[in-house]
Amino acid sequence: MGDRTSRRKVTIREVAERAQVSISTVSHAFSGVRPISQATRDRVFAAAGELGYDPNPSARSLRTGRSGLVGLVLRPRYAVAHTRDRAETFNRLVGSVATEMLRRKVGLIHVPDLDDPATAGVPMDGCLVAHPYGGDGVLTELLRRNVPVVTIEEDPERPALPWAVRLDYTTAVTALLDHLAAQGADRIALLTGSEDNAWNRRPRETHETWCAEHGRSARTALLSESLSDAGAAGRIRRMLAGRRRPDAVVVATSDFAAIVTQVADELGLRVPDDLMVAALTDSEHSRRSHPPITAMDLSHEHLAAAGVDLMLARLAGAPTPDEPVVVAPDLRLRASTRRAGADDGDGRPRGPR
Amino acid sequence: MGDRTSRRKVTIREVAERAQVSISTVSHAFSGVRPISQATRDRVFAAAGELGYDPNPSARSLRTGRSGLVGLVLRPRYAVAHTRDRAETFNRLVGSVATEMLRRKVGLIHVPDLDDPATAGVPMDGCLVAHPYGGDGVLTELLRRNVPVVTIEEDPERPALPWAVRLDYTTAVTALLDHLAAQGADRIALLTGSEDNAWNRRPRETHETWCAEHGRSARTALLSESLSDAGAAGRIRRMLAGRRRPDAVVVATSDFAAIVTQVADELGLRVPDDLMVAALTDSEHSRRSHPPITAMDLSHEHLAAAGVDLMLARLAGAPTPDEPVVVAPDLRLRASTRRAGADDGDGRPRGPR
DNA sequence: ATCCCCCATCAAAAGGTTTTGATGGTGTGC
DNA sequence: GCACACCATCAAAACCTTTTGATGGGGGAT
Numbered sequence: 001m002g003d004r005t006s007r008r009k010v011t012i013r014e015v016a017e018r019a020q021v022s023i024s025t026v027s028h029a030f031s032g033v034r035p036i037s038q039a040t041r042d043r044v045f046a047a048a049g050e051l052g053y054d055p056n057p058s059a060r061s062l063r064t065g066r067s068g069l070v071g072l073v074l075r076p077r078y079a080v081a082h083t084r085d086r087a088e089t090f091n092r093l094v095g096s097v098a099t100e101m102l103r104r105k106v107g108l109i110h111v112p113d114l115d116d117p118a119t120a121g122v123p124m125d126g127c128l129v130a131h132p133y134g135g136d137g138v139l140t141e142l143l144r145r146n147v148p149v150v151t152i153e154e155d156p157e158r159p160a161l162p163w164a165v166r167l168d169y170t171t172a173v174t175a176l177l178d179h180l181a182a183q184g185a186d187r188i189a190l191l192t193g194s195e196d197n198a199w200n201r202r203p204r205e206t207h208e209t210w211c212a213e214h215g216r217s218a219r220t221a222l223l224s225e226s227l228s229d230a231g232a233a234g235r236i237r238r239m240l241a242g243r244r245r246p247d248a249v250v251v252a253t254s255d256f257a258a259i260v261t262q263v264a265d266e267l268g269l270r271v272p273d274d275l276m277v278a279a280l281t282d283s284e285h286s287r288r289s290h291p292p293i294t295a296m297d298l299s300h301e302h303l304a305a306a307g308v309d310l311m312l313a314r315l316a317g318a319p320t321p322d323e324p325v326v327v328a329p330d331l332r333l334r335a336s337t338r339r340a341g342a343d344d345g346d347g348r349p350r351g352p353r
Numbered sequence: 354m355g356d357r358t359s360r361r362k363v364t365i366r367e368v369a370e371r372a373q374v375s376i377s378t379v380s381h382a383f384s385g386v387r388p389i390s391q392a393t394r395d396r397v398f399a400a401a402g403e404l405g406y407d408p409n410p411s412a413r414s415l416r417t418g419r420s421g422l423v424g425l426v427l428r429p430r431y432a433v434a435h436t437r438d439r440a441e442t443f444n445r446l447v448g449s450v451a452t453e454m455l456r457r458k459v460g461l462i463h464v465p466d467l468d469d470p471a472t473a474g475v476p477m478d479g480c481l482v483a484h485p486y487g488g489d490g491v492l493t494e495l496l497r498r499n500v501p502v503v504t505i506e507e508d509p510e511r512p513a514l515p516w517a518v519r520l521d522y523t524t525a526v527t528a529l530l531d532h533l534a535a536q537g538a539d540r541i542a543l544l545t546g547s548e549d550n551a552w553n554r555r556p557r558e559t560h561e562t563w564c565a566e567h568g569r570s571a572r573t574a575l576l577s578e579s580l581s582d583a584g585a586a587g588r589i590r591r592m593l594a595g596r597r598r599p600d601a602v603v604v605a606t607s608d609f610a611a612i613v614t615q616v617a618d619e620l621g622l623r624v625p626d627d628l629m630v631a632a633l634t635d636s637e638h639s640r641r642s643h644p645p646i647t648a649m650d651l652s653h654e655h656l657a658a659a660g661v662d663l664m665l666a667r668l669a670g671a672p673t674p675d676e677p678v679v680v681a682p683d684l685r686l687r688a689s690t691r692r693a694g695a696d697d698g699d700g701r702p703r704g705p706r
Numbered sequence: 707a708t709c710c711c712c713c714a715t716c717a718a719a720a721g722g723t724t725t726t727g728a729t730g731g732t733g734t735g736c
Numbered sequence: 737g738c739a740c741a742c743c744a745t746c747a748a749a750a751c752c753t754t755t756t757g758a759t760g761g762g763g764g765a766t
Contacts, residue, residue, distance in 0.1 A: 009499070011722055022746045027724060037744060054498060057474040058414035059722035062751050067411065069462065069475065091448030095440065098447050098463050107475050108463040109422065110451050121410040122422065122460050123476065145407060146362070284637065364752060375716045380754060390714060412752035415721050 010053040019047035069107040071124035088283045096304035134196040152307040153198045164324040165306040169202035172329040177210045185248035192252045194224040232256045236263045254279035258289040277336040291335035302327045363406040372400035422460040424480035441636045449657035487549040505660040506551045517677040518659040522555035525682040530563045538601035545605045547577040585609045589616045607632035607639040629690040644688035655680045
């Protein structure tokens, strides 16, 4: 209160002097590690209050070896959130993780750049890595540093890493393909992104398996996430204009799924009657497209909650499952895959909500 | 590489020993503060690489007094993001700030709880406070601690605080009211939330001024953010069922604006012909309502970018404006306030987009 | 040949906390 | 009245870095 605008921070030593006790007594009074008499404690708190003391977190971490902070790393696709669609994904994931961390009163650090020596280390007790690539370098680096890591979605090349939360793509994508087939789809094409992560890999595998089991050829193509809208439209147009065009397409990126409906419209193809469309991630694009597009929701909220739980359990030394935690994606059936008179055959409710 | 899974971290001392140089030489080799001969530098880097050394961030911060991290605090309304609508706001704000920080390669910390002694301090060089309350306690605390603060939206009771980014509510709300009047609205009611922040205060003031200037009575009411949907619906029903009901309502929270349209529908009031509806924040609720609801978008992305810029300028000691930075909210006119045949009179384009 | 300066490196201090073995005084049990 | 235990407090070490004044040796200028 009486202080000038001194840049100088109050230290534990000054509190000790003012309260006429040793430094360790002040520390113990605050931490409660050892008993301190009531009278002394009062004097310490009074002194601390008058001086406006608050402990230096760096000094504390240096001594204890813990910071009480958890890092979060997102891989590039999200970091460069140029389109509104990608921004929604990024925001939802970051927001969910932040919400879960706040709820548990633990600080969360967005790690800017692990490799950049200029940005050098951040003090974190553990680190969440969301949507790692196959054999991700960031993961390698963190493991080398002995930082406890929990991944949200698994690194496809590190199936052995037990501390992970992953989506059950197999079930969800199979359900989606069954649904399309039930609605009368015959030639189902899959368009995944080119980034090598679980979200692109697993559905591709599931699609192949499903096609093999159903005696169909697995038509797939790449639609790189870095494509511009015009670029994506071009590739889609070529596919839909060709002979033996698919009668259903599953597109990973949902803004590109919306472009599929646009291109179909231009070509005079009716959705869903001539062409069914589905996306492997939900966003405003899929919800507001005409017609609304069936999409798999990545359940970022559940992923985040499970990931944070796992991390905190690990840091607390509590027992953790020795297999990845599995979260079910949410399949949102919409008009883009619902043909009049077709029967889904799986008993699912037909309408949204 | 050859290390066991030793919890033990490698320190600068071990690197120095291995490279046969002093500790300070290692430090200088990394920081480049003083020149080091090429031969020595090579030896140091080699030793560091072999040992897997990475500097301890806490020790560094302790010594330098800087952590390279910036904090972010959001006030409770967002922290408790129970509805999808509030979650969208929270996510967008958090995501935007995170994006801007990542772009500038600075770490961002979500501060869990400033007052909680258990959570104790986080090492931050500065702190962003988003949507502070009037005379906000968090702000008081941060200022007491001498932490450089930048607010996103201003604390209504601290107009003197120069380091702020604020929305220009006056212009936007005036434009909205003019628009409603041009569409034929006669009795315009305003329903703000009960939390005491700029977003609730400024529009109220603007509404009063505008009503006074146009010789109308300023009809206002509170619709607390903590109300359940049913609770909100009840209050709205009472208002719309009364004699001399308003013919236009501006509702702060956009999910409640959507409820206004529902209640109007139940009561047989047509939107916009019998009742116009507008919201003071945009969200999926307003966009997808029937009819879509005119809303003011809070431009979280611009707020975040400006706030981060301001903070980094402050921390770098660069000159900063001595007045709050002003950002214009985006007015999104939609069908809920557009009557057939009415003329807006201000030359604005009529369609969305 | 001498002086001076600069370059590369070193040693030591400082930064603020927590941890822990030691110390002195007070009360309990016999 | 003595030994023992315990309670409250203290002093010092440890955590790992960056910073800075000091040191020694080599080269250029005179």
